[in-house]
Amino acid sequence: MTDLVVQGLSKSFGSNQVLKALDLTVPSRQFVTLLGPSGCGKTTLLRMIAGLEKATAGEIRFGDRRVDMLPPGERNIAMVFQSYALYPTMDVARNIGYGLEVRGTPKPERTEKIGAVAKVLEIAHLLLRKPKQLSGGQRQRVALGRAMARRPDIFLMDEPLSNLDAKLRATMRGELRRFHLDLGTTTVYVTHDQLEAMTMSDLVVVMNEGVVQQIGTPEEVYGKPANLFVAGFIGTPPMNLIPAKVVDGVVTVAGAPLPVPLPPGAPAELILGVRPQDVTMAAPGDAGAVPGKVWMVELIGSERLIEVEIAPKLRVTAEVRASHRAAMDDLVAIRPDPAHIHLFDPATGLAIRA
Amino acid sequence: MRPWIAAILYAVLGAITFVVCFPLLWAISTSLKPKDEIFRWPPTIWPENVTFDAYRELLFGGSVASAPGAGVPPSAYFLTWFGNSIIVSIGSTIISITVATLAAYSLTRFRFWGQRSVPYIAILGYMVPSVIFVFPMFLTMVSLELTDTLFSLILGYVCITLPFCLWLMWAFFRGVPIEIEEAALVDGATRLQVFRQIVLPVALPGIIAASIFSLIVSWNDYLFGRVFMNSMENLPLTVGVMHFFDGTHVDWALMMASSVLMTLPMAILFGFMQRHLVAGFGAGAVKG
Numbered sequence: 123m124t125d126l127v128v129q130g131l132s133k134s135f136g137s138n139q140v141l142k143a144l145d146l147t148v149p150s151r152q153f154v155t156l157l158g159p160s161g162c163g164k165t166t167l168l169r170m171i172a173g174l175e176k177a178t179a180g181e182i183r184f185g186d187r188r189v190d191m192l193p194p195g196e197r198n199i200a201m202v203f204q205s206y207a208l209y210p211t212m213d214v215a216r217n218i219g220y221g222l223e224v225r226g227t228p229k230p231e232r233t234e235k236i237g238a239v240a241k242v243l244e245i246a247h248l249l250l251r252k253p254k255q256l257s258g259g260q261r262q263r264v265a266l267g268r269a270m271a272r273r274p275d276i277f278l279m280d281e282p283l284s285n286l287d288a289k290l291r292a293t294m295r296g297e298l299r300r301f302h303l304d305l306g307t308t309t310v311y312v313t314h315d316q317l318e319a320m321t322m323s324d325l326v327v328v329m330n331e332g333v334v335q336q337i338g339t340p341e342e343v344y345g346k347p348a349n350l351f352v353a354g355f356i357g358t359p360p361m362n363l364i365p366a367k368v369v370d371g372v373v374t375v376a377g378a379p380l381p382v383p384l385p386p387g388a389p390a391e392l393i394l395g396v397r398p399q400d401v402t403m404a405a406p407g408d409a410g411a412v413p414g415k416v417w418m419v420e421l422i423g424s425e426r427l428i429e430v431e432i433a434p435k436l437r438v439t440a441e442v443r444a445s446h447r448a449a450m451d452d453l454v455a456i457r458p459d460p461a462h463i464h465l466f467d468p469a470t471g472l473a474i475r476a
Numbered sequence: 477m478r479p480w481i482a483a484i485l486y487a488v489l490g491a492i493t494f495v496v497c498f499p500l501l502w503a504i505s506t507s508l509k510p511k512d513e514i515f516r517w518p519p520t521i522w523p524e525n526v527t528f529d530a531y532r533e534l535l536f537g538g539s540v541a542s543a544p545g546a547g548v549p550p551s552a553y554f555l556t557w558f559g560n561s562i563i564v565s566i567g568s569t570i571i572s573i574t575v576a577t578l579a580a581y582s583l584t585r586f587r588f589w590g591q592r593s594v595p596y597i598a599i600l601g602y603m604v605p606s607v608i609f610v611f612p613m614f615l616t617m618v619s620l621e622l623t624d625t626l627f628s629l630i631l632g633y634v635c636i637t638l639p640f641c642l643w644l645m646w647a648f649f650r651g652v653p654i655e656i657e658e659a660a661l662v663d664g665a666t667r668l669q670v671f672r673q674i675v676l677p678v679a680l681p682g683i684i685a686a687s688i689f690s691l692i693v694s695w696n697d698y699l700f701g702r703v704f705m706n707s708m709e710n711l712p713l714t715v716g717v718m719h720f721f722d723g724t725h726v727d728w729a730l731m732m733a734s735s736v737l738m739t740l741p742m743a744i745l746f747g748f749m750q751r752h753l754v755a756g757f758g759a760g761a762v763k764g
Contacts, residue, residue, distance in 0.1 A: 174658050195664035207655035211677035221663035268663070 124185045124275040124308055125150040126171065131180035133166055133332075140166050142332045143180065148325070150185075153302050153309045155319040158329035159355070164312045165280055167329075171310060172201050172278050184275055195224075200269035201278040204285065206261045208253040208268075215240075215249040218267040225272075239267045242301075259290050266298075270305065277302075277309040283318065295321055316356055320344065328352050346464075350471040353395045353464060359427060362401065362438045362458075365468070366394040373465075376433040378412040381460050385476040388465065392474070395464035398427065401440035403448070404455040411455035414438070416448050430456050500739065507531070507733035514728050530733035548708075550719035551730055556709055557716035558737070561695060564626050564712060568633035569690040572641045573683060575634075580645035581675065585654070595646045602639035606699060609635070614703050628704045629712065633694035641686040648682030649675075684752035688745065695742055713738050 126148040133141040140163045148154045156164035169175040171182060173194035182190040189197045200221070208217050216223070219236045227235075240246040243263045253261060262282065269277055282298075283291045299322050302309055313319055319326050320340040328335040328343055328351070335355075336348040347353035353361045366375045368390050373382040375394060382394070404411035414432035421427075426444045431437045438456050448454065465474040477485075506514055507530050509523040534554040583591055613632060614623070622628040652675065660670045676683075701715040708719070717734040720727045 172658075172662055174661070194658075194661045195666070199662060201659065201662045203655045203659060205653060205655050207653065207659040209656055209660070209674055211674075211680075220660065220665075224660075224663060224665045224669055268659075272663075 126276055126308060126310065127183045128167070128171070129181050129183075131167070131170065131182065132178045133163070133170060133175065134178045140332050141170075144332070144334055146327060146334060146337070148308060148310060150308055151306045152324040153299070153311065153322060154325045154327060155311045155313060155323040156327050156329060157313060157316060157319040157355075158335075159314060161331075162329040163332040164314075164329050168201075168278050168280055168310060168312045171276070172199055173197050198272075198275045199278055200272055200274035200276075202265045202269050202280065202282040204281040206253075206265040206282075206285075208261060208264055210253055213250050213252055214245065214256070214264050214267075217253065217264055218249075218271050221268065221272045235271050236267075239271045242270070243267050258286055259294070262286060262294060266301070270301070274307065277307050279309065279311045281313055281315075282311075284313075284315070298322060316358070320356075328355060330355070346473070346475075347395070348473055350393060350395075350466050353466065353473075357397055359398050359439055359441065361395045361397050361464070363466070364394045364396070364432075364436065364438060366392045366465075368392065375412050376414075376436065378432075379410075380412070380458065380463075381410050382463050382465070383460070383476065385465070385474050388474050389467055389469070391468055393466040393468050394458070395466060396438075396458040396462060398439040398441035400459040400462035401438060402457045402459070403428065403440055403442055403446060404457040406453050406455045408455055408457065410460075411457040412438070413453070413455045416450055416452040416454055419448050419450065428454075430454060432456065500736075503732040503735045503739075506728055507736050509729065511729060530729035531737070534730065534733055534737065550708075550716070553708055553711070553716055553719075554734065554737075557711050557713045560626060560710060560716075561713040561738075562741075564629040564633060565691050565694040567626070567630040568637060568694045569687050571630065571634045572637045572690045573687050576638055576641035576645045576686060577676075577679065577683060579642055580649050581671065583646055584649040584652075585657075595643055598639040599643045602636075602643070606636050610699055610703050613700075617704060623704055624706050624710055626710065629694075629700055632700040632704060633690075633697060636697075636700075637690040637693050641690055644686045644689070645679070645682055648679055652678050681752045684749055688749055688752075691745065692742055695738075 126146075128144060128146040131141055131144045131146075132139065140161075144163075144167065146167075156167060158164050166175060170177055170190075173189070173192060177190050180190070181188055184197065209220065212220065215233075215236050218239055219227075219232045222232045222235060236249070237246065240249055243266060245260060245263050245267060248256060248260060248264070253264065256264065262285075265282065279298075283294050286294060295318060302322075311318075311322065323340055325337060326340055326343045327337050330351050336343055336352045338346070338348075343352055343356050347356060347361075350363065354363060364375055366373050366380075368374075368384065368388060369379075371384065372379045373384060373392065373394065374380065380394075406413040412432045414430040416428060417431040417437055418429040419426060420429075421444060424444055425441050426446055426448075428440045428442060428446075428448050429437050430440065440456050466472065467474055505520075505522055508526045508528070509520070510525055510527050510529070513520060513523060513525065533551050537549070537551050537554075580595075582588075583594055610632070613635065617623045617628045617631075622631070656674055656678070657670050660674045661667075665673065696714065697712070698714045701712040705711050705715065708716075713734070717731060717738070720731045720734065
């Protein structure tokens with residue numbers, strides 16, 4: 123079992139720096155997700171761990187072994203690609219066993235390992251087929267099988283579920299998690315889908331513009347976002363980020379005082395973050411509520427999203443039960459739950475904690 | 477489709493097919509006629525008396541080796557010319573395909589100066605009529621003392637087939653996703669193993685298409701053979717058969733039998749490889 127350590131890793135393509143002195147430690151046996159918007163450098167980081175990109179600076183270690191100078195084949199990693207990247211001219215069995223074949227594993231042993239993997243993945247009946255004869259889900263399993271057959275030190279997965287339909291994706295999420303628990307192999311998983319990150323990971327690494335924004339469990343990155351980027355990126359619908367002022371030691375939003383506990387040393391101007399799920403509707407004039415006008419109402423199944431304009435161009439979304447009735451232009455008030463309010467320093471973007 | 481439209485379509489297609497196939501059918505027919513029937517008027521479409529004399533003379537009428545020197549009938553050289561054509565066609569194809577495949581692979585996979593412009597310059601070179609550079613090339617061959625050798629023909633054919641083969645393979649490799657090579661590298665394969673075991677099998681339809689193109693061009697060439705070669709025993713088939721026409725008299729039976737025999741290898745090859753040819757050209761045309 124191997125832990126993965128990345129130290130001061132940088133990568134530039136010409137003048138474009140995509141990774142900036144990145145540090146990351148992935149403990150052994152953990153399932154770690156690199157999460158971030160397109161172009162944040164997560165795939166580049168994964169490809170550098172795989173050895174498919176050379177680092178501009180920094181080092182990568184698997185346990186005690188420094189690997190960043192080694193070619194991909196000598197790192198003992200396995201990678202699942204977004205496009206699956208199955209070898210089109212080889213049948214499923216040879217696809218799964220190719221890594222063993224080039225490493226000189228004797229044929230009987232190879233056949234046995236291919237059979238074992240195929241059985242676990244329930245693709246034993248497909249072993250003689252070519253990739254083009256398989257469905258998307260089956261290809262996905264073969265790609266996984268290829269990764270599993272070699273018993274690598276580390277699994278790397280680059281958005282492996284993004285080409286599947288929604289239903290199959292949900293099934294495969296569960297299966298991938300199950301395989302990880304069974305195999306116990308350190309796994310680095312790249313996705314831009316926060317649902318995947320939240321449901322599958324032991325640790326989530328939120329990245330933006332080549333910099334790690336926060337590393338934490340799914341609960342931590344959701345419940346205690348380290349900065350404005352994480353706060354705005356994690357969660358659907360996204361967190362409300364509202365400018366607030368401290369007047370006589372009391373936090374006020376659009377002139378309305380709110381009972382928010384203020385950490386010592388907080389600046390006079392703040393950004394107040396509250397998730398739509400933590401906002402309730404109130405009547406105008408209620409204490410601890412901010413009055414406003416309903417700007418938009420959207421039904422999203424069992425919930426209803428109500429967007430309330432509390433100041434010109436400043437809107438706050440509340441997620442309430444679908445049974446709650448509201449009409450456009452109604453005069454209402456919103457009440458953020460003081461226990462679930464996050465405060466950020468607008469100058470640094472960092473969370474302010476007590 | 478309405479029946480009368482179909483009928484017109486078939487009639488038009490049938491007429492075109494007849495026009496295209498008639499020369500070959502006429503060649504086969506003439507090659508099987510005795511000499512007196514060839515010039516009979518009105519001509520017979522199919523020989524009344526079928527004879528294989530022309531074929532017998534070409535294939536079994538003795539060789540240059542058995543009767544060297546002047547006075548040897550041109551038909552005695554037929555098998556030598558046939559062999560020469562096979563050697564130069566296969567030789568130039570092997571060189572063209574090897575160079576084109578490796579060059580196209582590096583053009584699509586490695587970053588270097590001129591990477592984007594090389595394929596376009598190559599195809600531009602292919603568009604220049606070969607008659608324009610045949611004489612400069614002849615002079616080069618003279619200075620290299622290579623004229624009248626099969627090797628000079630091989631080099632000439634490489635010059636005219638390589639640009640298109642390169643273009644075709646380049647278009648083909650662009651459609652091969654790089655991820656499958658990366659997957660093989662991660663699996664532990666060396667660069668050479670990746671090329672041999674992953675890339676080449678995927679590129680096979682393209683290689684076959686380019687090979688057929690190169691074989692046909694060099695097999696059918698007349699110009700280079702006419703300019704570069706002069707000894708009877710070194711001529712390629714296309715130039716050699718012109719000796720059945722001696723200025724005053726044409727041996728039509730031998731000429732036509734040679735044409736039929738000359739068409740056979742390419743026709744057989746084409747028949748076997750047609751599927752790959754279509755796949756190869758298709759892959760070059762549509763990306764992905």
